[in-house]
Amino acid sequence: MKFNGAEIIIKLLERYGVSIITGIPGSANLPMYDALYQSNKINHVLARHEQGAGFIAQGIARSTGKPAVCFATSGPGVTNLLTAIADARIDSVPVIAITGQVPISLVGTDAFQEIDTYGLTIPITKHNFFIRDVSELFYAIPEAFKIAMSQRPGPVVIDIPKNIQQQPYEFNEWPDFNIPNNSPIDKPAIIHIAEMINSSERPLIYTGGGVITSDSSAYIKEISKINSIPVTSTLMGLGSFPGDDPMFTGIPGMHGARYTNNIMMQSDLIIALGVRFNDRATGKVDEFCPDAKIIHIDIDPVEIDKIKQSTVSINGDIKEILKLLIPDLSENTRENWISFIMKQKEQHSCFIHNDPWHPSNLIKYISRIVSADTIITTDVGQHQMWTAQSYPFRQPRTFLTSGGLGTMGFGLPAAIGASIANPGKTVICISGDGSFMMNIQELATLADLKIPVKVIIMNNHHLGLVRQQQEMFYNSHIFASKFITNPDFAKIADNFSISGYSIKQNDDLAVLKDALLSSGPCVIDLQINHEYNVLPIVPSGEANYNMIGG
């Protein structure tokens, strides 16, 4: 067989089941686009900014668990992509970014659009490759898929000089591709953990994004049921346990409910699954669950004892470990503990507000209209926290949010990616008027595709979360957080050929309902009162029991 480098790349991607590539062409990746032109297996989605392409790929990967590929050209194409790659790294998302580079003879000469992609992406990828010879593609591309998907997933960058894309190469066979099995599990530790759970009085399962990645939700439900263990989730873990189940106790930490933080404080055994004890969740870490023993299970050895010393830990795949654990768990009703939890939930019932136009109520209203498999993406800010607090996520991979990096601008392109990968499902992007502007150009991509992505802008005419911090912690010095002007978002949508709706406070909410149930994409500008704060709040750096408000 004889193909050029670009054809080899596209054919390898086809062999690995890639059916969509999103990106933007430019001089240094045009040979790959020419090879893609000839492919009848892979469709291309033209984004309007490389960050948009990166987040579209993330939307595909986060909603399916499968690797997603994006393309960018050298120089500014790559720098535009960096935020989306860094975001994928911290939230463990398998994105493979294939970037064009100037011809190898020009590398190191400050050639037009030359940038050190490899150097720039070392700290924000799981791994990266710089291809010096066309033969290396046969190693690097399968390896990139393996690395992106195995153990703890993450982004991989493959930087490919233009001359290598153009170089003809003769070869006999395509390389094999298989993802290695995870390492064997420490059985004695499992028996020990089962004993700890059986003999504990106030255990609490604490799930993170790792539970969703390892596809373990069904096992969490089973354990919670057999042994009567309540479940708390991190932001990234939402959807790993049904949000409307009485045993669900919310998200802990900075914007957690009072009862959630109280329950965590009372627990004598935290069963931490696929979490990384991030400061937003733990508050002041020394005072996080002071009386509890900690069982920590994670695929990534670096996470174990990184922040919180565990009593027992197992490094491995959560699903495989839980499967082995379940037979060793005894039935238990834990009446005292469960009644304490139910009382806490009653006494400190949060997120209940009289004003029907309180954002929490609007989000609950949305959740009642749409089906349980609806995928929600958010941007970053108050609207994100209100969504996390009040939307009852019932299934894994239905909540896509930028958890670790907190990237404004994530919501719309991630929703586009999720919609592409899940035809037939409705995807709602809950955004803010600040965040939405950060990748608003992707409305054009959405208009190209005409897929059912519904954008709801919770419009408070502010960078709301910043305004809240200034009000609470900077003597109400509201500065640089109120927009002097804001566009008419419904009209903007119209101009992109997308239906736009404006809903003012106390208008008839039927408009919102009709828009959500209509076919095709839309943008809904939902005006809200800017004075609402996300409560309760644990001031940054304080212990989780120091909650203000709520």
Next chain:
Amino acid sequence: MNNKIIKLKVKNHPGAMPHVVSLFLRNAINPDVLLYEQDRNKKSSNIYFVMNNNLNTEQILKQLTKLQDIINISVCDDFIDNSFSDFLNHKH
């Protein structure tokens, strides 16, 4: 306090060293000595550096282990004075 010598065997290519060094700043590793040598087979290289003992070695080793280009890691922690070259001679 004793220092540690970390020896990393890595895949031999120009991009391996930057991955290792990228961990230095975040972990406050400012090595007294850092040495890179290619193996004769040209397939692997060795990176040696002296690390201050009051750093969180366990966490750093875990992070190093995760680097895809690392083939193996060894640690020598009875390294007392600055005779790094003695150590190297001894190891070879």
